[in-house]
Amino acid sequence: MKIKNIIILLFFITGLNTALANDGWLNILNEGGNNKGIKCTEAIQGAIEKASKNGGGTIFFPAGEYLTGALKLKSNITIHLDSGALLKFSENFDDYLPYVEMRYEGIVMQSFSPLFYAKDVENITIKGRGVIDGQGKAWWNEVYRIETAKGPIPETKYQKMWTEQNKGIVYEPYYKRTIDKHFFRPSFFQAYNCKNILIEGVTFKNSPFWTINPEFCDNVTVTGITINNPHSPNTDGINPSSCTNVHISNCHISVGDDCITIKSGRDADGRKYGKATENVTITNCTMLSGHGGVVIGSEMSGGIKKITISNCVFDGTDRGIRIKAARGRGGVVEDIRVDNIVMKNIKEEAIILDLFYDKDNAVEPVTERTPIFRNIHISNVTGGNVNKAGFVRGISEMPIQNISFSNINMDGKEGFTVITASDVEFHDVKVNATLGSSFKISDAKNLILDNVGSSTPIKGIPVIKIDNASNIMINNNFPFNTTDIFIEADGKETKNIFLKNNVFNNVTTTVKKGKDLDKKAIVE
The missing domain is CATH 2.160.20.10 (Single-stranded right-handed beta-helix, Pectin lyase-like)
Structure with missing residues (x-):
């Protein structure tokens, strides 16, 4: 029996080793x-x-x-x-x-x-x-x-x-x-x-160039990683490009360029492949050093669509949410949702959507070279010690379209600027600027400013400044603090500015009218 047991044991050990060797x-x-x-x-x-x-x-x-x-x-x-x-x-x-x-x-x-x-x-x-x-x-x-x-x-x-x-x-x-x-x-x-x-899980550091860069890929998951590229040129963190079904979560990123950037190819080469980046979720991430927290573009010639960004902290980045392109890029950026973001110590813009990135070319006819930003909605954002709360700038042949900002509180140097855009809405947005107006609107149309304002209005400076803009509803505003000027409007193209359901008991001058403003431009 002992010999038999030894033989059985040897077979067991041999089988176990074989299993381990082939696992x-x-x-x-x-x-x-x-x-x-x-x-x-x-x-x-x-x-x-x-x-x-x-x-x-x-x-x-x-x-x-x-x-x-x-x-x-x-x-x-x-x-x-x-x-x-x-x-x-x-x-x-x-x-x-x-x-x-x-x-x-x-x-x-x-x-x-x-x-x-x-x-x-x-x-x-x-x-x-x-x-x-x-x-x-x-x-x-x-x-x-x-x-x-x-x-x-x-x-x-x-x-x-x-x-x-x-x-x-x-x-x-x-x-x-x-x-x-x-x-x-x-x-x-x-x-x-x-x-x-x-x-998953690993730490990447000292990347020669971009760190995590899937191209033309499907079903990409990046979770729980740390990226640290200190004092380095163009060492972006996570850059999915022309990819579908991308999931980024629980990451900690500090790099020499943008922390997370969504791209889809540059100019004619990007349009040749025509592969959009779509179905992307970014959540539960912290971003420290970097030019941008989460960035879309500027290489977006294949298109970028259906993106959600949520539950993130940006602390010390140059910008927070940045969407950028320029004439010649082409491509459509659309269906973007940003929610539940905390920003601190932002050196430039907390939120920026800009079609003048990289170059300032002359106006072109609308063609495949024309970039388009539309259907972008940003909500539940808190920002402290930011340089500029927000900046939106389209191009004359293609204004930025259908943008909304909801439940946003910013403390910083400058407020929101909107230039060459249409169908823009601000709901429950408070911007405490130390320099200039909280909201500056020019060359724009079809806007709603609903329950907006500043807790620290500046004497002699309007909370809302409008220049050559039309079809604007300013409603449900009740400045709690003593406010010198709530609205200043000017420009020959300014018209159809409607004031409804506002309480201006604490305002000295409700509307300061510029010399070029049409007498019928303001409807109270």
Whole structure:
């Protein structure tokens, strides 16, 4: 019986070892890798290939330090970094060759492989509690070297390769300065034409360029990650571009450019692919250093639609919510909802929708080059110590349309400005500005200002200033504090300004009329 039991036990142990060996987990230390910081790209890529041949699997990084060059992900592959694992990417540019098809700032081209690169695959995951360091300083320094040169400098082999492999590339004249550099840094993670992507838990830092950058992808989830790219150029956090069904949640981001940016291609190249970014949810995130908290554009030529942004905190970013484009971009940004946002210490605009980003070209006929912003609704926002509460500016051939601001409280230097827009509504919006009017409206029509005002009105300064605007309803306003001037209106085009259901007992001058205002423009 003892011999029989020993045989059974041996069979059990052998079967268990076989099961463990075939459970899809590959410990990188058993696959030729090392956790001593010695480069092991071949071992890591070999493990990915091995798992892929078996239908997929998890490449497991125990605690320790790893060094690698670019990695190409395959279908059904998970990169799992345990707590205490630090995966560093090489500072040698040769480790990101050969060039691959990728998208850089909205233009498809051949350039350096992204650090993590995936193309035409599905079911890819990066997860765990480890840290991934892009060691981007070498890339940043090369950009600084090229951009700050005071005269012509010899082209590197990488610039020559770019020129050889991108003949016939199409771009607008304003982008020539960027193209002329012939040096395009890789994204930290770029999945190109992939589906079912999950990035969870890990910390990314020191990205060479944009950090998480899915392009032409479907079903992307980014949750619980930290991104930290300090003092670095164009190191955006999460940039889905021409993607559908994107879910971003519970992230903490502090970067050298925009924290989260939604894009869909640049100019003619973006319109050629014609792939919108749509069905995107962003929630429960904190954004610290960065040019913008959540940004849409400016590369939005494929269109951006059906976006929700909620339950986020922006503290110390240059701007909060920013939607930007310019003539020549084309594309439609529509069906955007922003709700339940807290902003603090915003250096520029808390909210900005601007069609004059990047360049100021002459008026054009309405064509596919004309950008469109419409159906954008922002509610339940609190802002403290902001420079400007809000700025809305359309172009004359395409005013920004159907915008609403509801239940907003802002304390800052300047208020809201609306220029070249139609169908704009403010409901329950209080702006305590220290300089100028809380609301400035010009070259606009079809507006509602319902229960708006300021808790700190400035003597001699109107709360609402109107210039060459028409069809405006100002209603349900009751200034609680002593107010010198509530409305100032001027301009030959100003007409049909209706005041209804207001209580102006605390107002010295209800309407200050300018010299060019028609006598019938105000209806009380």
